[in-house]
Amino acid sequence: MISRTPTLLLACDLGKSGGKFFYKLPQGQTHALWMEAEVAKRSASGVAQVIQGGRPQDNAWFRLGDELTFVGKAAQAFLDYNSFKEDKCLKAAERIAGALGAIAKTENLPAHFEAIVLILLPINELATRQHIASRLIEICQGFRFQDEMDYRIELKLSFRPEGYGIYVLRKQQVQQAGLAIAQRTTWIEMLGHRNGTQLAFETGTLNSAKSTSKFPGFWELFEKAANTAGVSMTEYGVLFQALESRQPEQYSVAKGATINFSAAIAQVEAAYLAVLDSHFNDHLIPDLAAGKGDVILAGGAAYLMREPLWRYFDERGFSSRLSFAWENQEMLTRLVAAQLPEAHEMPSLSMRMTDGFGLFQALLGEMNRMKVAS
Amino acid sequence: MKQTCEARSERVKFVYNAQFPAPTAVVLDYLLHNLHFTSRNGRQQGMDAMMAFYRPMAEEFQGELSVSEIQEMARHCVERLTKQIDDLCDRYRIANPATKADTQTVSDFGQLERVLEQGFRRVAESFQAGVPVSQAMAAPNFEQGVDMDGSELGDLEQVLG
Numbered sequence: 094m095i096s097r098t099p100t101l102l103l104a105c106d107l108g109k110s111g112g113k114f115f116y117k118l119p120q121g122q123t124h125a126l127w128m129e130a131e132v133a134k135r136s137a138s139g140v141a142q143v144i145q146g147g148r149p150q151d152n153a154w155f156r157l158g159d160e161l162t163f164v165g166k167a168a169q170a171f172l173d174y175n176s177f178k179e180d181k182c183l184k185a186a187e188r189i190a191g192a193l194g195a196i197a198k199t200e201n202l203p204a205h206f207e208a209i210v211l212i213l214l215p216i217n218e219l220a221t222r223q224h225i226a227s228r229l230i231e232i233c234q235g236f237r238f239q240d241e242m243d244y245r246i247e248l249k250l251s252f253r254p255e256g257y258g259i260y261v262l263r264k265q266q267v268q269q270a271g272l273a274i275a276q277r278t279t280w281i282e283m284l285g286h287r288n289g290t291q292l293a294f295e296t297g298t299l300n301s302a303k304s305t306s307k308f309p310g311f312w313e314l315f316e317k318a319a320n321t322a323g324v325s326m327t328e329y330g331v332l333f334q335a336l337e338s339r340q341p342e343q344y345s346v347a348k349g350a351t352i353n354f355s356a357a358i359a360q361v362e363a364a365y366l367a368v369l370d371s372h373f374n375d376h377l378i379p380d381l382a383a384g385k386g387d388v389i390l391a392g393g394a395a396y397l398m399r400e401p402l403w404r405y406f407d408e409r410g411f412s413s414r415l416s417f418a419w420e421n422q423e424m425l426t427r428l429v430a431a432q433l434p435e436a437h438e439m440p441s442l443s444m445r446m447t448d449g450f451g452l453f454q455a456l457l458g459e460m461n462r463m464k465v466a467s
Numbered sequence: 468m469k470q471t472c473e474a475r476s477e478r479v480k481f482v483y484n485a486q487f488p489a490p491t492a493v494v495l496d497y498l499l500h501n502l503h504f505t506s507r508n509g510r511q512q513g514m515d516a517m518m519a520f521y522r523p524m525a526e527e528f529q530g531e532l533s534v535s536e537i538q539e540m541a542r543h544c545v546e547r548l549t550k551q552i553d554d555l556c557d558r559y560r561i562a563n564p565a566t567k568a569d570t571q572t573v574s575d576f577g578q579l580e581r582v583l584e585q586g587f588r589r590v591a592e593s594f595q596a597g598v599p600v601s602q603a604m605a606a607p608n609f610e611q612g613v614d615m616d617g618s619e620l621g622d623l624e625q626v627l628g
């Protein structure tokens with residue numbers, strides 16, 4: 094019997110520090126995949142030799158005509174001092190194609206298959222989706238993975254704003270508790286190092302007018318406050334350590350002495366909360382005070398500042414409506430720990446994969462609904 | 468300082484023999500036998516690195532260029548060397564001594580991430596120790612997914628499909 098063309102389900106979260114992917118084949122189970130963010134392109138004649146072997150995701154490269162595209166770890170080897178900076182910029186289509194090739198090789202997929210792909214983009218970059226889609230479709234008309242196997246992939250693409258996956262997981266959680274998410278408003282606050290993003294789901298529907306990615310990230314405030322507190326750049330690492338561990342006394346290698354960072358910690362926390370306060374006062378607190386709803390904080394800065402943030406909401410009487418995206422993540426943590434050896438070196442991996450995991454849950458839900466309907 | 472034409476031939480040969488485990492041998496081997504670039508490119512890169520520092524001095528020694536020309540060349544070399552410093556700091560995630568604090572933004576994210584990882588390690592350990600089995604058993608089957616009907620996308624639904 095000739096089997097039908099297999100359909101791959103894939104969710105992509107293309108973060109700046111790495112690509113987070115979840116995929117599944119019919120009758121298969123959910124797999125997690127992590128790939129570094131780098132992309133490098135070289136003409137085939139300029140590359141003397143490529144090392145073969147290893148996990149396909151660590152050696153993801155493909156040929157399009159005379160051009161070789163290296164993705165993730167495979168690209169890092171090309172990005173040495175004489176390479177161009179632009180190689181490091183995010184190239185979404187190439188990164189997804191690299192992941193598709195790696196999955197196809199790992200799973201022994203035939204040369205021709207279908208893929209239903211969901212992709213997260215920052216809400217203010219959703220306009221780039223058509224560009225990404227047309228480039229990805231072009232690549233998937235035929236590329237040669239590791240110069241061995243030609244793949245042609247029929248794609249069905251759709252895009253969601255970053256933070257959507259966190260909302261999906263929230264819906265799952267609320268449903269389990271026997272509640273309907275449509276009765277509440279859910280604010281997702283993603284507090285990143287570079288910028289902050291808010292998604293507001295009012296009575297179960299995204300209000301794009303109240304969703305923004307224009308408030309500042311943690312780094313800018315950290316630098317200013319650290320400078321004001323007289324902490325030099327060589328001591329940033331120790332100050333982070335003090336902030337993260339909540340232990341103000343830290344040994345500074347640069348100074349060869351134990352330093353008390355209490356004042357600097359207070360300045361950093363005050364500066365960051367002041368910026369968030371101005372955002373929250375404009376976009377969150379009035380609605381939070383007026384109606385039913387919950388706030389979910391996500392992102393590296395939320396993790397680093399979890400205690401001051403909790404106090405901030407507690408002082409305003411909202412701590413019972415506050416939660417952190419990395420809580421209640423047993424399933425994802427187990428999945429990531431079981432499948433990705435990288436999690437050993439990068440314990441935050443499961444937290445970083447939350448948004449992508451939620452996105453994949455939505456994709457699975459959609460597939461199951463279609464199965465029931467057909 | 469100025470050399471006469473008679474004192475130098477038209478060709479200059481530069482041969483260097485290095486023996487492992489000397490660092491010079493490690494570097495030459497990296498440049499000559501690298502899978503990612505040809506040995507011709509490797510030689511050129513080595514020469515570029517050398518030129519970036521020595522060229523102004525060599526030109527001064529040669530004595531054929533004006534002071535302002537050599538200054539211009541030195542400026543160009545400093546740009547090159549600065550780029551090399553940036554690349555090293557970037558690649559090895561170390562503090563960049565050539566960057567002023569107020570303009571440095573990107574290179575120290577690595578530092579922040581490393582500290583965050585240490586924190587997560589502690590959280591992950593306490594988490595693994597503390598999760599009761601019954602809680603894990605009660606978790607929903609994630610292969611079922613979550614039913615989202617698209618209405619949650621609001622006015623983006625039409626756009627995103």
